[in-house]
Amino acid sequence: MSKQKIVVVGNGMVGHKFIDTLVNDTKGDQYEITTFSEEPRLAYDRVQLSAYFSGSTAEDLAMTTPQYYDERGVRYLLNDKVTGIDKAAKTITTEKGDVESYDKLILATGSYPFVPPIPGNDQPHCLVYRTIEDLEAMTASAKQSRIGVVVGGGLLGLEAANALKNLGLEVHVVEFAPRLMAVQLDEAGGNLLRSKIEALGVQVHTGKATQNIVDGQDNRYRMEFADGTHLETDMILFSAGIRPQDELARQFDLDIGERGGIVINNECQTSDPDIYAIGECALWNNRIFGLVAPGYSMAKVAVSHLTGGDDTFEGADMSTKLKLLGVEVGSIGDAHGNTQGSLSYVYSNGAEQIYKRLIVSADNKKLLGAVMVGDTSDYGTLLPIMLTGMDLPSNPETLILPVSDGEAGGMGVDALPDEAQICSCLDVTKGDLIESIHAGNQTVADLKSCTGAGTGCGGCAAMVGQVLNAELEKMGVEVNNNICAHFDYSRQELFDIVRTKKYTSFQQLLSDHGQGHGCEICKPAVASMLATQWNEYVLKDEHLPLQDTNDVFLGNMQKDGTYSIVPRMAAGEVTPEGLIVIGEIARDYNLYTKLTGGQRIDLFGAQLHELPPIWKRLVDAGFETGHAYGKSLRTVKSCVGSTWCRYGMLDSVSMAILLEMRYKGMRTPHKVKMAVSGCTRECAEAQSKDVGVIATDKGWNLYLCGNGGMRPRHADLFATDLDDETLIKYIDRFYMFYCHTADRLQRTSVWMENLEGGLDYLKDVIINDKLGICDNLEEDMSRVIDTYECEWKKTIESPERLKRFAHFINSDAPDENLAYVEERGQRRPASEAEKRGFPGGEQAIPAIELVD
Amino acid sequence: MSDSWISVCDESVLIPDTGICAKVGNEHVAIFKVAGSGELFAISNVCPFGKASVLSRGLIGETNGALYVASPLLKQRFRLNDGVCLDDDEVTIATYPVRVTEGQVEVAA
Ligand code: SRM
Ligand SMILES: Cc1cc2nc3c(=O)[nH]c(=O)nc-3n(C[C@H](O)[C@H](O)[C@H](O)COP(=O)(O)OP(=O)(O)OC[C@H]3O[C@@H](n4cnc5c(N)ncnc54)[C@H](O)[C@@H]3O)c2cc1C
Ligand code: SF4
Ligand code: FES
Numbered sequence: 008m009s010k011q012k013i014v015v016v017g018n019g020m021v022g023h024k025f026i027d028t029l030v031n032d033t034k035g036d037q038y039e040i041t042t043f044s045e046e047p048r049l050a051y052d053r054v055q056l057s058a059y060f061s062g063s064t065a066e067d068l069a070m071t072t073p074q075y076y077d078e079r080g081v082r083y084l085l086n087d088k089v090t091g092i093d094k095a096a097k098t099i100t101t102e103k104g105d106v107e108s109y110d111k112l113i114l115a116t117g118s119y120p121f122v123p124p125i126p127g128n129d130q131p132h133c134l135v136y137r138t139i140e141d142l143e144a145m146t147a148s149a150k151q152s153r154i155g156v157v158v159g160g161g162l163l164g165l166e167a168a169n170a171l172k173n174l175g176l177e178v179h180v181v182e183f184a185p186r187l188m189a190v191q192l193d194e195a196g197g198n199l200l201r202s203k204i205e206a207l208g209v210q211v212h213t214g215k216a217t218q219n220i221v222d223g224q225d226n227r228y229r230m231e232f233a234d235g236t237h238l239e240t241d242m243i244l245f246s247a248g249i250r251p252q253d254e255l256a257r258q259f260d261l262d263i264g265e266r267g268g269i270v271i272n273n274e275c276q277t278s279d280p281d282i283y284a285i286g287e288c289a290l291w292n293n294r295i296f297g298l299v300a301p302g303y304s305m306a307k308v309a310v311s312h313l314t315g316g317d318d319t320f321e322g323a324d325m326s327t328k329l330k331l332l333g334v335e336v337g338s339i340g341d342a343h344g345n346t347q348g349s350l351s352y353v354y355s356n357g358a359e360q361i362y363k364r365l366i367v368s369a370d371n372k373k374l375l376g377a378v379m380v381g382d383t384s385d386y387g388t389l390l391p392i393m394l395t396g397m398d399l400p401s402n403p404e405t406l407i408l409p410v411s412d413g414e415a416g417g418m419g420v421d422a423l424p425d426e427a428q429i430c431s432c433l434d435v436t437k438g439d440l441i442e443s444i445h446a447g448n449q450t451v452a453d454l455k456s457c458t459g460a461g462t463g464c465g466g467c468a469a470m471v472g473q474v475l476n477a478e479l480e481k482m483g484v485e486v487n488n489n490i491c492a493h494f495d496y497s498r499q500e501l502f503d504i505v506r507t508k509k510y511t512s513f514q515q516l517l518s519d520h521g522q523g524h525g526c527e528i529c530k531p532a533v534a535s536m537l538a539t540q541w542n543e544y545v546l547k548d549e550h551l552p553l554q555d556t557n558d559v560f561l562g563n564m565q566k567d568g569t570y571s572i573v574p575r576m577a578a579g580e581v582t583p584e585g586l587i588v589i590g591e592i593a594r595d596y597n598l599y600t601k602l603t604g605g606q607r608i609d610l611f612g613a614q615l616h617e618l619p620p621i622w623k624r625l626v627d628a629g630f631e632t633g634h635a636y637g638k639s640l641r642t643v644k645s646c647v648g649s650t651w652c653r654y655g656m657l658d659s660v661s662m663a664i665l666l667e668m669r670y671k672g673m674r675t676p677h678k679v680k681m682a683v684s685g686c687t688r689e690c691a692e693a694q695s696k697d698v699g700v701i702a703t704d705k706g707w708n709l710y711l712c713g714n715g716g717m718r719p720r721h722a723d724l725f726a727t728d729l730d731d732e733t734l735i736k737y738i739d740r741f742y743m744f745y746c747h748t749a750d751r752l753q754r755t756s757v758w759m760e761n762l763e764g765g766l767d768y769l770k771d772v773i774i775n776d777k778l779g780i781c782d783n784l785e786e787d788m789s790r791v792i793d794t795y796e797c798e799w800k801k802t803i804e805s806p807e808r809l810k811r812f813a814h815f816i817n818s819d820a821p822d823e824n825l826a827y828v829e830e831r832g833q834r835r836p837a838s839e840a841e842k843r844g845f846p847g848g849e850q851a852i853p854a855i856e857l858v859d
Numbered sequence: 860m861s862d863s864w865i866s867v868c869d870e871s872v873l874i875p876d877t878g879i880c881a882k883v884g885n886e887h888v889a890i891f892k893v894a895g896s897g898e899l900f901a902i903s904n905v906c907p908f909g910k911a912s913v914l915s916r917g918l919i920g921e922t923n924g925a926l927y928v929a930s931p932l933l934k935q936r937f938r939l940n941d942g943v944c945l946d947d948d949e950v951t952i953a954t955y956p957v958r959v960t961e962g963q964v965e966v967a968a
Contacts, residue, residue, distance in 0.1 A: 492922065514894065524894070526920030527929040527936075552876030552894065556916040556931035559877075564931055568911035810872070814912070815887075816879040817867040822887075822912050824905075839910065 013313075014099060014109040015042040016089045016255065021286030021302035022115030023050030023070050028310045030079045038313075040081045041107055043099075045088040046138060049073065054299055054463070057166055059142050060173045068139070092259040094279055111281055111313060114269060115306075116252040118287040118297070122245045123158070127220030132227060132242040136167045137249075145244065149174035152241030154226055156180075158217060160187040164246035165331040168209050171244065172332070179210045179238060181230070183247075186213055191327060191338035195355065196378040199362045203334045203381065212238065251288045251295055264290040273319040275309040283309045296323055299463070300431050324394060324431070328379075328386045337383035340376035340393045341366055349375055352404045356381075363407040365389075372398055377407075387470040388420075391427030391437075420473045429470050432463025437474055444478045451475060490751060491528040494521040498676065498751045502536050506747075511541055512549050531555055532751040535638055538674035539746045540787070542794040544801060546808055557636035560812065561798055562618060565611060567825055567836045570618060572598070572610040573635035574625050575671060578645040578663035578683075579606030588628040592621055599833045605642035605680070607633060612834065614821055615812045622799045631797040634672060638752070641680045643667035644692065648685030648702070655685035657702035662731070663691075666700070669735070672795045673742065673788075676749040676758075694722045697755040698738055703727070707734045711741060711769070714756035723759070723766050726774065736785070740773045743784040864958070864965040873899075873964065878915035878928065880904045883968040888955055889915035890964060891939060893926060900939035901957035901966050906930040907950055914952075 091100040120135035160182030186197030223229040226239040262278040268290025286302035301323030311318035348369035361381035425438030534553035562570030598610040645663035649655030682693040693699025699710035705728035713722025771777040827834040867881035875894035887904035909932035944950040
């Protein structure tokens with residue numbers, strides 16, 4: 008039987024989904040698939056496009072690979088635009104002149120950005136945001152610009168504004184409508200979003216119609232608005248909506264909608280039954296769907312119809328939840344309350360800048376829509392209620408009111424019916440998840456790979472976890488907090504065992520209380536506990552196999568396998584002589600040198616064999632290890648304080664040095680950071696540290712459990728006006744209590760949030776000694792302090808240890824894979840492309856140096 | 860075959876459950892000695908994800924009886940006996956015969 012020929016025009020997200028679904032179908036082998044793309048690469052994840060600015064590469068965004076297509080017999084022609092369709096002969100032609108015949112033709116041509124017809128809109132720094140090439144153009148333009156304007160304050164426009172901000176520009180958003188995200192938000196929601204975005208430094212101009220783009224006086228361009236005002240800028244990014252790419256349908260006589268879009272029926276066929284249209288180019292029931300999930304549904308429907316199935320497309324929900332410029336925004340269903348007789352519930356919290364509105368039916372029984380700005384934690388509960396048409400609880404407002412202590416708020420995942428959609432990107436319902444859980448997928452990771460839930464935008468991950476835990480609990484599976492498969496204990500329980508039974512080795516602990524051989528989770532965790540408790544030399548033979556490479560070589564491994572060197576520089580203080588030694592070492596070993604965010608100097612790019620001689624010179628000059636590699640105290644940041652500063656209340660530098668010298672080397676469940684400020688102006692940012700100290704006119708205020716990093720948390724004020732002695736006593740107790748009770752790799756911020764009783768309880772334990780353990784805590788701490796030794800000093804003194812500091816055990820040769828490129832007067836690792844001899848080509852690389 | 864064995868170091872250099880890297884011809888070979896059994900394994904030292912020569916510096920772990928090394932860069936796990944990556948079944952790295960003869964660790968590559 009000869010195969011049916013399928014031609015797919017466009018290899019975007021939806022075109023690829025169609026191909027992937029068809030080749031994985033049981034009847035997949037009956038088709039011969041060819042796809043054409045106008046773009047130079049196969050499908051990539053447009054939804055995550057902005058991630059490109061935070062370091063993702065085109066490869067990271069790719070949704071498939073040439074190999075994947077090759078292995079499945081899918082032909083692909085890139086950089087080849089389809090320009091003609093002959094419906095009678097059933098062939099298509101391309102720009103390059105290729106002719107290809109088809110039995111079924113699939114149009115998945117997506118859409119293109121709409122650029123309003125403003126005179127001057129075609130200049131070099133007027134750009135759009137849709138493809139990887141667009142991003143490259145933005146990046147290039149941003150390098151020569153200071154100010155950027157985004158035209159359009161919708162979803163994509165705000166995402167683009169974020170991208171420009173990340174590129175370091177001063178950003179303005181110009182919107183024609185009177186408010187931001189007019190489609191998804193109501194007036195109050197739009198206004199709150201605006202004030203939040205403005206607070207982040209993005210300037211918003213609403214109700215502005217641009218009439219002309221002319222040369223600027225101070226900047227490259229000037230935008231002239233209908234109301235007579237103007238705005239100067241160096242680049243302009245149009246994000247004023249999308250238009251379906253229906254050019255082929257227009258030219259070759261397929262039905263199109265009044266305002267564009269290729270008309271399709273419920274089977275996704277166009278007016279020619281042998282031609283299908285799917286994704287953003289398709290118009291169903293007079294609607295275009297500018298999101299990826301409906302496009303995926305269309306792709307599945309088209310495959311089903313082709314292979315004799317009976318799936319149909321029945322529209323899609325356009326609810327959205329996202330984080331724009333760090334602001335959470337959610338919109339569900341009828342966000343504007345357009346339904347006849349609908350009622351609203353509004354919750355507005357001025358202090359925390361949160362706005363939520365529910366739109367419910369006239370009889371108060373059904374949820375019609377919702378708007379959320381500043382807090383979208385209810386999105387996951389509300390969306391399924393709206394989609395499944397479940398009855399609302401008798402007081403619908405409880406669904407958006409904040410939960411007060413101890414009281415269960417709203418409805419949990421448990422209340423949702425099985426049909427409730429949990430992952431809208433991949434269309435996975437609660438029922439699908441439950442089925443998969445019963446089939447043995449009992450971790451979030453397994454559920455993800457088995458059902459696909461959470462692999463799109465990632466927004467549903469928390470819900471997936473909740474469904475999993477609720478279901479496991481129902482199945483009677485104990486949701487345990489065991490550290491890993493080798494120990495049936497939590498970290499806290501293991502620590503208790505180590506302390507009370509005085510274990511000093513992992514092997515002994517494993518054979519008495521664990522099973523198997525251990526792993527990369529339990530080994531470093533136990534090493535950390537042993538170190539907190541007994542503080543033995545971390546490179547002792549027994550402890551060596553437990554440590555991550557950073558601890559084994561007392562430096563942080565970098566991407567190319569070399570290490571960094573961070574000498575301790577307590578409180579950020581350093582003598583000129585010290586600086587000179589560091590400078591000489593960096594010069595002699597050609598180390599990339601940079602100040603860290605922790606007030607000290609980092610030297611990058613040392614090879615294993617170079618570490619000992621470098622550290623020898625540092626130790627001889629009086630430096631100690633900075634423990635940048637350990638789960639231990641990092642830095643105590645300080646401001647200059649009363650010794651120099653005219654506002655300083657106390658000597659913050661001396662206190663910071665005292666604290667850093669006291670706690671250096673202490674191993675903790677995760678790293679800990681501290682800071683001391685000399686007055687309430689807080690130049691040392693103490694309130695963002697695990698332990699923060701701020702001077703007052705009466706003593707020290709102590710702040711605990713702050714955090715920068717992935718999820719910043721302000722520290723809690725724990726005690727005020729302390730004298731030096733009490734301050735140190737409290738910090739000793741605090742650290743040791745944290746060491747004894749936290750989970751592995753749990754920062755103090757998260758530990759505090761999970762501590763039953765919270766801050767008040769912590770005060771009871773540490774200040775009032777409620778548990779009667781303070782003496783022990785202090786004793787444990789003084790053992791750590793008394794047994795401190797500089798690991799690098801000890802290491803360079805023992806020739807036995809130094810043998811490991813070589814790339815090869817049997818040769819003095821260095822690692823010949825290392826290659827460097829000079830940039831701004833220093834060297835950095837060469838990228839893969841640079842190592843291959845720069846096939847990318849455009850950028851001139853000054854020099855590439857191979858290590859010999 | 861026997862003349863292709865290359866001696867790389869004294870067995871006493873190997874600390875149980877850690878690895879070292881040896882240069883065998885042009886190959887970077889990671890050699891591990893397992894705690895308890897004392898068994899030896901040799902695999903490529905190059906992490907195919909991070910494209911750096913570092914695997915001998917990874918932690919050794921065990922899952923369902925299989926021993927592996929976790930890359931020190933991004934923690935992908937490679938099974939010691941056959942080089943299969945446990946986190947991406949499309950990736951396998953080279954393995955090499957290894958043995959101890961008269962106290963010397965020898966690799967064939
Ligand atoms: C070098 C430095 C960046 C710089 O060039 O400035 C840095 C570099 C690294 N940071 Fe950092 N962080 C550095 C300051 C910070 C700061 C700022 C600060 O300390 O004031 C923060 C935010 C503050 C905080 O932690 O609360 C910070 C938040 C993180 C996080 C997120 C932690 C969190 O709880 O969310 C990680 C990831 C982790 O630890 O799991 C991280 C992890 C890392 C690692 C260890 C990642 C890695 O495994 O390769 C980097 C390696 C360091 C190296 O190779 O030497 N780094 N990192 C800074 C070293 C400071 C120092 O002198 O020791
Ligand atoms: C910055 C950005 C952020 C987004 N964020 C989200 C989000 O958070 N959530 C969400 O659901 N959606 C989001 N979207 C929308 C989502 O990306 C689209 O819905 C999805 O990509 C549509 O898929 P598609 O295959 O229909 O179109 P596309 O992915 O655009 O693919 C169409 C392809 O066809 C090619 N093509 C067109 N005409 C021809 C021709 N004649 N010959 C050959 N090839 C042709 C095009 O070059 C293109 O490669 C975002 C879009 C952008 C730009
Ligand atoms: S925190 Fe206060 S004392 Fe310290 S530098 Fe700033 S203003 Fe001066
Ligand atoms: S909702 Fe986007 S990944 Fe699940």
